[in-house]
Amino acid sequence: MTHAQRLANVRDDMQHQQLDAFVVPHDDEHLGEYIPPYAERLHWLTGFSGSAGAAVVLAGKAAVFVDGRYTVQVRHQCEAALFEYRHLIEQPALNYVLDELSSGARVGFDPRLHSRGWFDAAQKKLAAKGLELVPVTTNPIDRHWHHRPAPEAHPALLLSQEYSGQHSEAKRNRIAGQLAADHIDAQLLTQAEPINWLLNIRGRDIPCLPVVLSFALLHNDGSVQLFADPAKFEGLDLAAHSGHNVSLSPFDALESALRELGQNGARVQLDPATANAWSSLILEQAGARLVFADDPCMLPKACKNPVEVQGSRAAHLRDGVAVSRFLAWLDRRLSQPEPQLEDEGTLADKLQALRAENPEFVEPSFATISALGPNAAMCHYHHGNGTPRTLGQDAIYLVDSGGQYLDGTTDITRTVAVGEPDNEMRKLFTLVLRGHIDLACARFPAGTGGVQLDVLARLPLWQQGYNFDHGTGHGVGHYLSVHEGPQRISPKGSAVALATGMIVSNEPGYYRENAFGIRCENLEVVQPAETDGDIPVFGFENLTWVPFDHRLIDTSWLEHRHIDWLNSYHANVWEKISPLLSGDDLTWLEQATRPL
Structure with missing residues (x-):
């Protein structure tokens, strides 16, 4: 069944229920970020496979709403003849409904798939313009999704x-x-x-x-x-x-x-x-x-206890070995006189296979973003949604991946040279890395929220006229969700104070549509910092131990303190990871962690 047919079927059902609009969120009954395959209603209707978004179906038109992570991806996956593209934050779905419908119109929604907060706000907003919010007992999509996946039945x-x-x-x-x-x-x-x-x-x-x-x-x-x-x-x-x-x-x-x-x-x-x-x-x-x-x-879950923090350290050490082995293997493949042309899919599979050699490894913590060249400009790109791009035609490769281990959850992004990066790429990579370092070095008083720290990671890019349209950092669970609240680091982020035991990502980036993407990500845990002052101060303890690619660093865009941080970080990577490597992998790590 084509997406045009699916849309037509939903419209027929809407007419039967006397609905002028139907709102389709990317949610299941539990309203978590990640949903099982049987709940992927938005994907079934539109073709969009991202982790956040919505759609609105009207009698004569429809629109898909996504945030800044997916503005490129949505154009690749959703037919422009069927759906308009809107920004989820700047052009909310309910505003679209109000613009398109007149007083007396009936707007349908599935009450199991929307929060109580959304319901109260939507009801008030629509009623002010004379529109009625109508809960449906049978979702129009469910009625027509004939080959819907069955729920999984894995043991607890x-x-x-x-x-x-x-x-x-x-x-x-x-x-x-x-x-x-x-x-x-x-x-x-x-x-x-x-x-x-x-x-x-x-x-x-x-x-x-x-x-x-x-x-x-x-x-x-x-x-x-x-x-x-x-x-x-x-x-x-x-x-x-x-x-x-x-x-x-x-x-x-x-x-x-x-x-x-x-x-x-x-x-x-x-x-x-x-x-x-x-x-x-x-x-x-x-x-x-x-x-x-x-x-x-939420808050006690986010503030990991000492056992959970120690487990996270151990999980990241194992993970650092796997990712370092992968990057060493990748460099060896590229150095062969006639290298076999791996594609984004085989690269992702290789990385997962190396993680899976750890007996504590359970599964990936999210679908690996293995992206070459222009595909890396899509922040949440997945090679399975199209034809995987092949090595040999691009200068840089972005791989964002993670693992679920019994004692912790990991998430790391590295951007590496797989060709000949030009000076502008090296400049932009260095600005992103500089922002990463500035945030990693932050010291902040008790009561500070991530929204107050976000600027540290963006300032080097801002000063040169660049930015990125996603948050700088998200919370991470302990053998749970790789995206966890209430803490996050974002310009519109949570005001919840960062506290001891919270794990957050540090991942500034830069993306140029149809060209390339850059991101540098480590995970860090909030810990009390020692100072000579008289107020409680916190800082970040690094958890991730994998080298940053020297070949993409232009030191003219760094200050001495950034170089000192990088040299210290790489010395720590060598100290922690080298005892767990051997042979060519160990030789690679020695080169990758050499001082600048």
Whole structure:
């Protein structure tokens, strides 16, 4: 079925439901960033495969909305004859609806796929112009998606305290105590990551995200009702692992549990940014008193305990060995008199195979971005969505990849020379690297949010008239999501203060459409910094240990302090990684870490 046929079928269904518009988000019922294949409704309808976006279908036209990471990709994947292209932030989907429809129009949405916060804001915004927001009981896409993938059925994993560092009961009692103090009867948890963290469980329900998809109710006595597929826990003693006050029920028991809370007049807390509108409306209609607040699991999950931090260090050391071996292998392939022309796909496969030699490796932490030349200008490019580009025609190669290990999650980007980079490429790479170093060296007082630090990574580019249209850094989980909140480093980022144990990426970049892309990324953990002053100060401890490519560095764009940092960093890479390499790989590392 072509995308034109799919669009026509959805429009027929909309007409049957008397809808003038239908909003399609990139979300499932849990509203996490990553969704399973059976929930990829936006991709099915439009062809767009990015991790964030939306579409609006009207009777005579349609539009796809993406952020700055995907402005190039969306043009490659979505037919211009079918969809207009809009910027998700600058031209929000609801503004498009208001511009295109008149008073009295009916705007459909699936309440399971939108947050309560979105619902409240959308209802108010549309009502102000006389438009009605209409929840649908059957999603028009689901009615016509005939070959929809089935949900995965992988068994759950009970993560031992050797890796988690804290028993589930301690986590639950800590949060339940705060609920009781605030006179909250129960907390509704809808995203998989906080639930898996809270109960020390993991799974394989979504590629690259090691979670069991689930909902949960955390009560103020510390007990938890978990709603998930019971088959995934067959043969596992969840009560012995997480606590005897943890019960397991199938997904379809959630609605009755929510109604029971409502009938008892319970005060139920939920995060309007992450709880879907369906669950909150069920509670409200049944008589519950809703309290809107941030998910109380997010901040303690983000502040890794010492066991989790140490595990992350160990995971990054293994990962650094694998990535260094890959880059050494790549250089050897390129130095052959008649090198075999590898493509982006075989390069990604080689890197994954080297990671998989580690027994602790579980899976990639996201789909590897293996991008040559102009493909690297698409921040979240994936070679599987087209014809992989072949080595031999481009000057630089960008590889953004990571691994899920039992003791940590990794994410690293390196941009390397695979041809003859010109002076401008070297200048731009050096400006990006300079911004990376400036952020890595930051010292900041307690209470500082990532939004206040973002400028450090951009300033070298700004001063020469360049910029990049994505955040500088995102939070990273512990054997969980490679993208984690509430912390992030971005010009529109979170004001949540960076605190001890938070892991963030440091990844400035530069992208020139149809030409090349550059990004330099390490992961760093926030730690207290020693100073002579009288206020608490924090800094970043580096976790990632892989050389930056000397061949792309133009030292005329660096100050002495940047060169000193690079020499010190490369000396540390040599010290940590060289004992784990041998032969040609060791020889390569020696050259790659030589002082500037």
